[in-house]
Amino acid sequence: MQTTLKILTLVGKGLGLLGSLNTVPGLSPEKAVLVFFVASIAKDVINRVGDYLDDGKENNSFGSR
Secondary structure (H helix, E strand, O other): OOOHHHHHHHHHHHHHHHHOOOOOOOOOOHHHHHHHHHHHHHHHHHHHHHHHHOOOOOOOOOOOO
């Protein structure tokens, strides 16, 4: 799960960065910034929820595997 999360986040952030530079056809810079923002927030939320579900505490036990 962590590997998948890291790959999807990297793709989302990369697409957002390239799109904000106006290098991705069909993706406006405004939408690219939104993609980058959503990828960043989704990673943080998933890590925190996973951490809490892992052992009930926020101690980075979910992200360390």
